[in-house]
Structure formats: C-alpha cells, structure tokens
Amino acid sequence: MGRDGDDSEFRFLEDADPDATSDAAESSAFEFGDGVESEDEGQDSEGESGDHGPEGHSDHGHHPVVEDWPRGVGEASWWPVVTALGAAAIYVSAALFLLGRGRNSVVGPGAGPAAFVGAVALTLFGVYGWLYHGFLAHFWTRGTDRRSARSFRWAMLAFIASEIATFGALFAYYFYIRAGTWPPANSTLPVIDLLNILVVTNTAVLVLSSVTVHFAHHALASGNRDRFQRLLAITIGLGGLFLAGQLVEYHEFINQEGFDWTSGLFGSAFFGLTGLHGLHVAFGTLLLGITYVRGRQGQFDGERDLSVALVSLYWHFVDAVWIFLVAALYAGASIY
Template sequence: MSTNDTYYVPHKAVWPFIGTAGLMMMLAGFANYLNGSAIGPTMMIFGLSLFILMLTGWFALQASESESGMYNHSVGISYRMGMMWFIFSEVMFFAAFFGALWYTRNLSVPWLGGIGDGPARATKDLLWPAFEAAWPTNGPAEVGGEFEPMGAFGLPLLNTLILLTSGVTVTWAHHGLLAKKRDQLIKGLIATVALGFLFVGLQAFEYYEAYHEMGLTLGSGIYGSTFFMLTGFHGFHVCVGAIMLSVILFRSWKGHFTPENHFGFEGVAWYWHFVDVVWLGLFIFVYLL
C-alpha cells in the first residue's frame, strides 16, 4: 500500500520478460518467413500469443494494484514519465523508417540513375548504367517484378477517415469520464475499439488485394519493402492500441476510473493519438507523394 511517504515498488515482475520473449519470437519468425522457412509463420503466431498473454496478465495486475490503492501521486508521475518515454521511443522507431523512405526516394534512387554530379554519375556507370531513376521503382532491370503502385484514394483514404474519427470518439469518451458520464465514456470507447479493428480489417483486405491483384509484395523492390514495412508496423501498433482500448473498455464497464484517477485511460488515449498522427504522415508520404 502506498502512502504519501512511501513508494510502491512491484516485485517479481515477470511480464516484461514474457513480452520481450514474445516480440523476439515474432521478429525471428518474420525473418524466417522472409527467407522462405516453413517454421516462420508458426513462430510468429506463437510470439504473438505470448505478447497477448503478456498484455492480459500485466494489465490485470496493474488494474488490481490500482484499484486496491497501492499507487500514490509519485507512482502516477512515474507512469506518466514512462508513457512519455515509451511514445518518444516509438516516434524514433517510425522516424527511422520515414528516414529510410526519404533517403531511398530522394538520394539513393536518383544517384543510381545518375542524377547529380561526380559521385552520382560514377555510381550509375559502376553499378547499373541502364538504370533510370523513377519512383516507385522495383529495382534495376525490374528485379522486383511487375507491380501496380498503391493509390491514395479508395481504402487508404477510407482508413484515414476511420482513424481520424476514432481520435474524435476517444476524446469524446475522455470528456465523458471527466464529466462523470459513464454512459458516454463506454459508448465512446465502444466506437473507438470498433473503428480500430475495422481499420485493421480493411488494411488486411488492402494487403490481400496488393498481393493477389496488384503484384505488390515485400519482394517488389525497394518500393514494396518500404511500403509494407511502414504500413505493416503501423497496422501492428493499431492492433495493439485496439487491444489496450478493449481492456480500458472492460475496466470502464466494471466501474473503474474516476475524474481524479484515470491514467490507465489517459495513457492509452495518448498512444492512440500518436497512432493517428503517424498514419497521417504515412498517408501523405507513402500514399500521396
């Protein structure tokens, strides 16, 4: 039990290790899948199962500790600082992929095409004299195969509207919590969770169309790899955010959270708004430009 003079320190925290193991298993499975190994999908599913187990167990532990009064103001500050640093790390994560996209589109592809003076011309002559700089590209001599680039309108635009609407609904739910209107809180969360999973479902359908109708795959040169890495990791973050919002919805239905004590809700809302902003960047720089 925390008081104003003591600080609650959790013991035997096994969930971070289980979460790390799940993420490592997913990464190893994905690497094996890309290299044609039959065990890759199985490892990915097992890793995802471990990750979901971690989310379930850790959230249940946090909820029971919070509702039993173990946390004080100092613990709340630690949670806020931890969430801020976590979101900052996610910003850097996506910044690396956006940087790779910018470098590829604005530097490496033009250099390979001989655009520029000195080193650029030498690079073209040395590596692939016949290469013509263009974006999107599947590589010299079309080594990535024939494909159709993904347009911005249709499902991508619809998903943009869905995700922006979900940002509005989670904010509406937050206002309901602050105003002690639990019915508004629960309705807003239901709408947000539904919109989040709808986004993931439509993105899965978009991937199916890309692979089977457009010839656009991870192997479609640098355009295909950057497209699926950026949108795929974002889709994973949306899925995780929707799972977290589902937990918050369940806790709200059970009567948890008050206007004075609701950082569980607030932290997930921060994360969800971060996901919204990242998607806007993706829509502009991946789909539109």
C-alpha cells in the first residue's frame, strides 16, 4: 500500500538520509500527528500549503485520507465504522447465546459462540485498519502538529466516556439489586470471601502496572529508549499476570464453589462486570504489545509519543475501573 517511489512502508530515522528525511517531513501534508511541534512551525506549514489541500480539496484543517480504505470517500475513513460494527456484533452474539439456551431456544446453541468469534474478528480487523492508517503509515515522513494531537486526545477521552457509560449501566444494575434484600432471593454467594488474597494481589499488580507505564512514558520523553522498552515490557507482563489471576479466580468460583453467571442476580452482575473489565485489560495489553513492537522497530521519540500517551491513558482508565469495582463489588457484596 506504499506510494510510488517509497522504499518501505515505514521510514526510520537511522536508515534515512537526514537531509532527505527533513525535506520530506517539511513538505508532507499534515495527516495524523504522532507528536507535537511548535505552534509557529504548524502555522508556517499551513501557510505554505495554501487554501487548498491535495487534489484540490478545500483545506479546513484536514486533508483527504491517504491510501485509506475505501478510496474516494474524501476526508472520511470507514475503519471506525467497521470497528463499531464489530463491537456491536459482540452484544448481538451475547443475545444469540442467551436465545440459544433452554428448552424453548430460538436459535441453535452454536449461533452465539459463532457470532462472537466473527464479531471479535471484525472488531480486531477494524482496529488494525484504524491504527495502521492513523498511526503507522508513513510514520517518519509525515509532519506533526498540535491540532491533530489534540484531536486524537479528545477522541480518546470521548471513547473513554463511552466506556464509562457502558460500565455505568452494569454498575447501576448491581447497585439496584444491592439496595434491596441482600443476598438477593434465588442468588448464591460464594462460600469463600470475595475480597480474598488473590483479589488483593491482582489489585496490587494492576496498580503497579499503571506506575510502570507512567514511568515508561516519562523515560521516552526524557530520551531514554532502553528504559522505556524495559518498563513497557514489565507493564505487559503485569497485565498478563492480572489476567491469569482472574482466570484462577473464575476457576475457583465455577469449579469449586459452583458460583457462575447463572447463580442468580448477583452472579450475573459479578461475572458481567468482572468479565467486561477483563476484556478491557486484554485489549489494553494488546495495545501495549503493539506499542512495544513499534518501539523495538525504532518508532517513538520525545516528540513523537502520542500513541504512547493514548495507550497509557487507556491503561490508567482500566486501572481506575478495577479499583472502583473492587470497592463496590468485592468489598460491597461482602457487607451484609
């Protein structure tokens, strides 16, 4: 998908001629910045580009998508739409799974799992295309500007706001049943304490991972790439350790205690909230892994660190949700 004349999809600073790289960066149209330049530089570049962007489009602060899919749609990109459809299909697969259970099932028992696999594949496909064209394509040869960096940060904040709404709906359901008779009628609570040593350890692991990803970003901003890579690798390991701990917890509850998502109102609330959070941790770990690989390939520096900042922000959000979840769900359910 590279342009004619490009030797590679990615151009790294150490492999490119400094003068050629500088000329390419100055002449390239502002697409998606992965860093920040001064306001004066951004204004000079905009002044040189004139009132019209490439291909005669009016320049309203954006340029047509370069080598994006599908072509010919002006400034729009369909990758966010593909990602949203995949995410929506995950909820549809959950509904199909429920409709396929019981004697009066509406669909076959395999419809839900099959739809879930397809939905996850579509979501990952959309995320790949979105990240590739938003951050990876022509990483070193494009310009950077404050406006595009702010746009991406606001987009991430909007995404986190939508995630808060999703978790908020499940928490509202839990608080509604918690305000009534406790334990709820026809609900089974685990014999072992919910707030046990495994949960405390998992919480410490996730909090520590927020610390390591913060200092990883700080190391990159300070120009210490080796420390950045080490701390990012530690963060990924801690994320994997948290997921392993949650799987152990599920094994104990389901196989030893007989407590699962069918164990009444509390069971559905517990596994709904912790399962949704686990999916977010897994997705965040995947993003951290992609960031680590990109860093190993020579991308990112003190000025081009937007991707690292956004992934770090998302990881802090996942950490904050877990702390609230432990306080409300694990500790709150144990008090009665």
